[in-house]
Amino acid sequence: MSNLQRENGNDFPQNRSLSNLSYNQPNKKGGSNKTMNNAMVKQALKESFLKLDPRKMIKNPIMFVVEIGFLITLILSFAPDAFGASQIAPWFNITVTFILLFTVLFANFAEAIAEGRGKAQADSLKNSKKDIMANRFMPNGEIEVVPSTNLRKGDIVLVTQGEMIPGDGQVIEGLASVDESAITGESAPVIKEAGGDFNSVTGGTRVVSDSIKVRITSDPGESFLDRMISLVEGAERQKTPNEIALNTVLTSLTLIFMIVVVTLPFFTKYLGFSLEIPVLIALLVCLIPTTIGGLLSAIGIAGMDRVTQFNVLAMSGKAVEAAGDINTIILDKTGTITFGNRMASEFIPVGDEKIQDLVQWTAISSIKDETPEGRSVLVLMKQKGLKYDDQVAADGQFIEFKAETRMSGMDLKNGLQVRKGAVDAVKQWVIAKGGSIPKDLDEKANMIAKEGGTPLSVACENKIYGLIYLKDTVKPGMRERFEQLRQMGIKTVMCTGDNPLTAATIAKEAGVDEFIAECKPEDKIEVIKYEQSQGKLVAMTGDGTNDAPALAQADVGLAMNSGTTAAKEAANMVDLDSNPTKIIEVVSIGKQLLMTRGALTTFSIANDIAKYFAIIPAMFMIAIPEMGVLNIMRLDSPMSAILSALIFNALIIPLLIPLAMKGVTYKPMKSNALLRRNLTIYGLGGMLVPFIGIKLIDLMVGLFI
């Protein structure tokens, strides 16, 4: 049964390849798949005005300064002489007021639109949280019907076909297929059964067949669905450590520029001329890093959101950020790196037998075999173009695999018995039938075992025809992904219960850096602790209860949604698709989040050079006409220069919203190459773009002044 679950995880989404992080892929949840839709934009517009509330604004010191500037110019628009005599034209004050208002609104809009995507998702989740009635067992064994909100930890409920599971819990009796599409977006139902690693169920999902007894494991308000809603809503959003540090730097830059601007009038007063307050405010707003200040929280929210769009639920932004810093990833072999099923990869005849005979009998023994191994035999034949006569098997009696016999096969209508199975078992079976063992059988079987494969013998009556080479197959594309990880400086460690020989073969084939053979769950913790003692950050995936301590120990622990509640609680991320390789994408998203922050900060600060060259000459030109030399952009007039710089400063925020939401493109490459690339685009570009932008705006503004 557990295979069904695993299949799900094996379905590796190729379009989400690491090198091509595209965010416009269809979202399974439907409805919220467009980056922005009209309703969201409308909501965000409303939010941008609500966020003008100074109590909210003060959380973002940079934009708060802009808002204060706006209020001052607003007063000046109505009373130009409110803060001393002013010769400035009233229309200028009004224009500056409007531009400042829009600067703040743009920043608010960026944040609102980023939050909006999460809210839309939360709304669809809330729909599945409607009141559910639960069949609770009373102490005397009878069933009472209560609303799900009355359920407490430890209650036992019965859920039958067609009913919603009333809360998070563990299956303690029975087996059922459950539709989890409300949470995972995946429509194919999954099997949940008592015992083992697939016993956890989530409130709000629906039982589509059979019935199960569930022990509730969460109190109302603390369920997975509740947590998920509050996470995507961003209600619990806390600033991440790096975001706080960056905010400190940006705030200190803001303070420095405030010192610069506040002291400036004293200097000019000594020189015998005064500066107008709206001009000083314009200078201040242009200099303080409004671009990154306006987009910083949007970048963080969008980063979390990108993780969510990959159907991974991050419990905190901190975890996403930590993912970018990962040095080591610990991956299970089975199900993650390999398909987990041993698949036929070669047919090897023994003795004097011909390959065609081996293929024929192998096919006969496997035609009705539904095990993955059996099916893989026929798949391999098809791939290799090997022919067999399936008429021979007609009306034959299929012999199922049993632990005692360790063979399966077919008893044909004409009485012939065909068997395939473990080499020892088949050998004994043939000897019992009076046959002899080909001399090279053991030798060839050992060779397969040595290479890490599993040999299966095929026999008909008293004759052994040859061997099937079963191999654990590495998923396609894994090698390339590990290579990419290496380029990012991330080491991969493969954990497997296999013997060292088999493990080494797979490790080599997959291209992982290290492997741990005969690995027990405790070993994983040891590996994580060892790596952490070296100062490394470790990520791992896991699903079983015995993975929980390791998931908790790891810096980034990704639990599978199909896994146990214990695993999910220990981890800081849950993959709703239960695809363990997703940890790699999460790392990429984490890196991208940090890069976007760095790129926009660099861009924002580099912008200041051009703004200085626009505003400084404009401020001083009337008093010191020679300053015109510094007007290297040849801007039309002092007024239009200041307005152009201010307009550029405001417009760049909405123009960069898509970049902040999408993140800068990230291709895995060495850090120095990556740095050079980003520095050229955002550093050098950040210096040049505003020169062009301000000049163009000035040409247009010049038409009106």
Added chain:
Amino acid sequence: MSMTILSIVITLLVVALLAKPMGIYLVKAFDYQQTGLDKIYGPFEKLLYKIGGIKQVNQSWKQYALAAVLANAFMIVLVYMVFRFQGILPLNPGDIAGMEPTLAFNTAISFMTNTNLQHYSGESGLSYLSQMIGILFMMFVAPGTALAVVMAFVRGLAGNKLGNFYVDLVRSITRVLLPIAFITGLIFVALGVPQTLEPTVTAHTVEGAEQSIARGPIGSFLSIKELGNNGGGFVGVNSAHPFENPNAISNFMQILLMMLLPTSLPFAYGRMVGNKKQGRVLFVSMAMMFVVLLGTSLAYEYQGNPILNDLGMQHDQGSMEGKEVRFGTGQSVLYAVVTTASETGAVNSMHDTLTPISGLITLSNMMLNTVFGGVGAGFINVLMYAMIAVFLSGLMVGRTPEFLGKKIEGKEMKLIAITLILQPLLILGASAIALFTPLGSDGISNPGFHGLTQVVYEYTSSAANNGSGFEGLGDNTSFWNISTGIVMYIGRFFGLVTMLAVAGSLASKKLVPETVGTFRTDTSLFGVILVGTILIVGALTFFPTLVLGPVAEFLTL
């Protein structure tokens, strides 16, 4: 002129060649493990430790910073007393009276902070006791303090214990400052610098006039003045005076001494943190800025003064106003750029009369305080900017920023941020007050843009602990004495304490192993980023001020 350029190039080459060996020596001198140097200095130092009751135990960053600040504060008080009562104390052959309180306050702080802003004229304002006990003593202890702190700071970055302030202070004096100053002092005396305790001589000129010629223990003063980036002159006109700078060789040596410690620190740093390449990158980045600033300054100075040029005066020698004919334009500009880059503050020409762009360059050197910078303090500043550069651009490789394998996080950035804010607050804030109140603006001798520069220069020189004056400013008033005294004190010790805190915090962090994904700080690309960060952050902060001062003067000349 080509000979002048050649002599400048040779001087700089010698500076560059001395930097690395000196760096290696510094590493050895401050190594707490047994080294060969212990045999030479060990017995003497042990005696000092015994006298001072110094226990050679590691200190936490708080203990280290507290020791540095308290020891310095104690000495400020001590020297203040000496200045005040020099009139009744011995070694006063010239019968010089006790110093006025605000001037004593200013002078004591000035010398203890390695600034050596002199609001008095040495030869007439100080007794020999004050010169030797007060000034000379602090000229050793002040750079010694900075050298100790930078060593502790680098140890912290390398992930080691910070060490012991008293041990480091003793070592920086016994192993670095004293031996070098002693030898070079002798050379200066051999070159003709006076070294005597006799009073001022009175000469009768041919015309019959009476002339007082100041002299004194100048030789011993001169070497530590330059080596320790102190800059305070024995005589008022500093190294423009023939007794303090008799000839071209003494001029050359002074430049070497000023640059010796600041240029060697990157090499010492590279070795101490185990990344020699990074030390080289820092050295080259600073050298690049230095060469560009020097070249620009030379170019403008050789163009002469446009007003005089318009009058048809020759400018083959460059703008010679305020310069010693003995040194000419080339050596004067070199000296001016070196003294501001190394935050020494000694002068062999009057910075007040530099052409505006050269004035701007000397000013920028001090505002940035990272073009090598003063002994210790300058290099700490460079590393602070390196951390800012790492923080801002390091994110662009998709990892949270790391410097030397340590994560730079909120706590460090907070400390760096307040340190970064302090510089403009001190310079611009104090300048604004001075320009706004008659107390300050009355001292300006040259109203207009140049006057603005005079004021800004005075505070920049104080905040960066440079000590050179733009002169022309009537600065021996209570207002200037007290305000620059405060600016010097905060400018010196605030940054030392915050940066020690950063080192303490980084030292306790786990080392993140380097991978190909790590942001590398030992590449030329990082050099470019570092210089870019210094220039952008520095330029953005001071651009408007510079535009209103030297740039406006240049444009309107």
